[in-house]
Amino acid sequence: MxxxxxxxxxxxxxxxxxxxxxxxxxxxxxxxxxxxxxxxxxxxxxxxxxxxxxxxxxxxxxxxxxxxxxxxxxxxxxxxxxxxxxxxxxxxxxxxxxxxxxxxxxxxxxxxxxxxxxxxxxxxxxxxxxxxxxxxxxxxxxxxxxxxxxxxxxxxxxxxxxxxxxxxxxxxxxxxxxxxxxxxxxxxxxxxxxxxxxxxxxxxxxxxxxxxxxxxxxxxxxxxxxxxxxxxxxxxxxxxxxxxxxxxxLKAIPDYLWKVADYIDSVGKWQGTATELLVAANISDVKPNQFTRKMAHYARDIFSPRGIEYKYTRTEQKRLFEFFHDDDDGDDDDIDISELFHWGIPQTSS
Structure with a gap:
């Protein structure tokens, strides 16, 4: 043989x-x-x-x-x-x-x-x-x-x-x-x-x-x-x-991220801080900084298949999430490009 x-x-x-x-x-x-x-x-x-x-x-x-x-x-x-x-x-x-x-x-x-x-x-x-x-x-x-x-x-x-x-x-x-x-x-x-x-x-x-x-x-x-x-x-x-x-x-993705995705699906658009989002989605026992890191890690797995985009912006006062569906334009008027995070990855200017 x-x-x-x-x-x-x-x-x-x-x-x-x-x-x-x-x-x-x-x-x-x-x-x-x-x-x-x-x-x-x-x-x-x-x-x-x-x-x-x-x-x-x-x-x-x-x-x-x-x-x-x-x-x-x-x-x-x-x-x-x-x-x-x-x-x-x-x-x-x-x-x-x-x-x-x-x-x-x-x-x-x-x-x-x-x-x-x-x-x-x-x-x-x-x-x-x-x-x-x-x-x-x-x-x-x-x-x-x-x-x-x-x-x-x-x-x-x-x-x-x-x-x-x-x-x-x-x-x-x-x-x-x-x-x-x-x-x-x-x-x-x-x-x-x-x-x-x-x-x-x-x-x-x-x-x-x-x-x-x-x-x-x-x-x-x-x-x-x-x-x-x-x-x-x-x-x-x-x-x-x-x-x-x-x-x-997929099993490794925390349940609270799926819950956020369901919430965004139900409201269509949303903007605010991580703390405000956790309250709006009725999620407890998750720290805002922990949520932000997991979002950056798993966003493509959870939100992309649903046609949801998100932007993460920092100002001196706040760190804001903006969610919208990919067939929407999103409101970028107040976003400083140098502070824009898309999928949790810093964007470089051309």
Missing amino acids: TTTRLPKTITAGALLATPIPPVKWIIPGLLPAGLAIFAGPSKAGKSWLTLWLCLQISQGKSVWGREIEPRTVLYFSLEDTLGRLQERLYQLVDAEEDPERLILQTESHGIGQGLEEQIVSFIHTYPDISLIVIDTLQKVRKSDQNGSMYANDYKDIGALKELADKYGICILLVHHLRKQSSSDPYDQISGSTGIMGVADTTWLMHRQRMSKTATIRVIGRDMDEKMLHIREENCVWTLDEEETAEQQA
Whole structure:
């Protein structure tokens, strides 16, 4: 099993005329061929979820509403015993099912120490294989004190990505998160940024201890970002809701801004300070300066689709909002252009 390989050097014109095979999806819209990372907190249920995904794919059963083509799956479950895997399978597999296409392995060599050859041997033995899971990444990494953490991460993960690309399969690495929080959720992945830098796809799982619900943030080179809201029922994770990046962005907008947009829609035009606007729209517990900053941030998302424009002007005495619909002219007679803010961005004179 090999992928179509293009020459290393090609002109743009030749590339435009070259048919490229479409993305090969293991789970449509969520997991393509290539190198993937599935990171989450310790004891969050990653292994249960991973085993269930392997079973579904190997049997051609749907995953969260997506149709799956049955293919052989190899699962390196390196933190479990065969006895523990058997107990889990008893809970996940119906009595009449016979999941022969799922191959389980509890031992492996390390990266650069025979793992790559082990994987190639499996691929030649099972030519219809589409997914290889390594649970966990740390179990196949050797201790290397030479070089930077980034260089070592990039080298190790890159070796597995090379195999995934060469044979047109997905290699999914189960990994851990740091305990420290971060404003960027992907910075929580244990190790350096070299890990995510190599990965074609990243799944980031968050779950509160003992909670029945969790989220998986999905990002990749071949897809738009998604957020999956999942729920555990009898050891199986079911999908409650799936959000696109656009839907996530809209959910981040404070409710009071939508309320202001409704108010402006109802009155047509309005002018005054932030304090006066909050009173007019019957909004409490929001500070005027907080409201002004959020307005500048989200105005295009809220007001543009409704055809509402706004201007923000400063004088020595006041800071004024003026709202009007884009089919209106707006009253600019009293506006000092040097103090005009449109969408919260300073305007420069020509």
